[in-house]
Amino acid sequence: MNIYRVKNYEDMSRRAAAIVSAQIVLKPDCVLGLATGSSPEGLYQNLVKQYKDGDLDFSRVTSVNLDEYKGLAPDHEQSYRRFMNDHLFDHVNIDKDRTFVPDGLNEDSEKVCSAYDELIARTGGIDLQLLGLGNNGHIGFNEPADAFTCGTHCVELTQSTIDANKRFFASEDLVPRYAYTMGIGNIMAAKKILLIVSGKAKAEALKAALTGPVTPKVPASVLQLHPDVAVVADEDALELIDKH
Numbered sequence: 001m002n003i004y005r006v007k008n009y010e011d012m013s014r015r016a017a018a019i020v021s022a023q024i025v026l027k028p029d030c031v032l033g034l035a036t037g038s039s040p041e042g043l044y045q046n047l048v049k050q051y052k053d054g055d056l057d058f059s060r061v062t063s064v065n066l067d068e069y070k071g072l073a074p075d076h077e078q079s080y081r082r083f084m085n086d087h088l089f090d091h092v093n094i095d096k097d098r099t100f101v102p103d104g105l106n107e108d109s110e111k112v113c114s115a116y117d118e119l120i121a122r123t124g125g126i127d128l129q130l131l132g133l134g135n136n137g138h139i140g141f142n143e144p145a146d147a148f149t150c151g152t153h154c155v156e157l158t159q160s161t162i163d164a165n166k167r168f169f170a171s172e173d174l175v176p177r178y179a180y181t182m183g184i185g186n187i188m189a190a191k192k193i194l195l196i197v198s199g200k201a202k203a204e205a206l207k208a209a210l211t212g213p214v215t216p217k218v219p220a221s222v223l224q225l226h227p228d229v230a231v232v233a234d235e236d237a238l239e240l241i242d243k244h
């Protein structure tokens with residue numbers, strides 16, 4: 001695991017964008033596993049800038065997103081499909097037909113999840129999986145649990161995640177209670193993983209993930225077992241972890 005300690009959110013975004021763009025340059029037809037939320041917004045801005053400057057070509061890239069709220073339509077303001085369009089896909093030359101997000105509108109969880117696992121397999125597998133970290137240690141929507149999950153599944157969101165995400169909704173009642181998410185098995189099957197973390201609110205979770213025991217109670221701790229992980233985290237997020 002390589003840990004890159006950076007000063008702040010801006011530096012994290014730039015450094016992480018360099019890793020994603022290197023992946024695209026080295027393998028133009030790569031499969032990117034993508035994430036939503038506050039953590040990657042700056043990274044996506046950097047990628048859009050690199051594209052506009054003529055330094056990056058998304059035309060052969062395929063993307064698969066980690067997760068989607070169950071019950072939200074793709075054009076809903078808070079759907080993860082909408083987030084990806086707004087922050088990245090609408091601003092670069094990616095072929096939208098090769099961008100995938102779980103189908104939040106389909107109520108048939110089994111169908112959605114098995115179709116998503118088959119889709120990931122058909123892409124040939126994820127080259128680089130981008131992850132943010134939940135305050136409770138979640139990755140994707142894999143919440144703290146008694147066992148690690150394998151494939152894509154439907155989860156009931158914990159109160160801690162509802163609390164963290166309600167800032168995006170007009171009221172807490174409007175936060176969906178369920179989501180579809182890739183499982184820990186899907187994430188661990190990616191060839192490379194890039195975890196980006198910023199802010200003091202994540203410090204406890206990051207410490208537990210990187211230095212604590214590997215346990216499904218801290219889903220991100222499983223990353224200690226992956227052979228190729230880059231963590232780009234700022235001073236605030238790393239404040240509980242020694243520099244040496």
Ligand code: F6R
Binds near residue numbers: 034036038039132139
């Ligand atoms: C988003 C996702 C989540 C977030 C995590 C951190 O697709 O899967 O695991 O990465 O909740 O969210 P932010 O970045 O908003 O703090």
